[in-house]
Amino acid sequence: MPTSFIKGRLKGCVYAFKGGILLLKTEASIQVQFGIAILITIAGFYFQISPTEWMIQTLCIGMVMSIEGLNTAVEEIADFVHPDFHNKIGKxxxxAAGAVGIAALIAVIVAGIIYVPKVF
Structure with missing residues (x-):
């Protein structure tokens, strides 16, 4: 039993990795956010942000990209269930897109708190 539990978790990690790669390969929004994440990470090294700032920055990057992944999943399911335009599907x-927007706004605010004092 413990062996099958471990195998199941490892299999889950493989699926999660495949999903992340699929997102990066196929979704323009994730590609843009990934590029921004790389730039902000480079900025973190350049400005030598503190360990606490690194943790918060990393959490924000993960939050935005995770919610974008969930948004993509919601859109895919909605399109599968009802391919034609429907007001409820649109809502x-x-x-889901609004959730991404909120996360992105919070991430921009956090980036401002971290980097504005370092730039000026």
Missing amino acids: IKDI
């Missing part, structure tokens, strides 16, 4: 997609 669901807008709400």
Whole structure:
């Protein structure tokens, strides 16, 4: 039993990795956010941000990219269930996109708190 549990978790990690790669290969929004994450990481090294700032920055990057992944999943499911335009499907997609927008706004605010004092 413990062996099958470990194998199941490892299999889950493989699926998660595949999903992340699929997102990066196929979704323009994730590609842009990944590029921004790389730039902000480079800025972190350049400005020598503190360990606490690194933790918060990393959490923000993970939050935005994770919610974007969930948004993509919601859109894919909605398109599969109802491929034609439907007001309720549109509302669901807008709400999911709004969640990404909120996360991105918070990440921008955090980046401002971290980097504005270092630049000026």
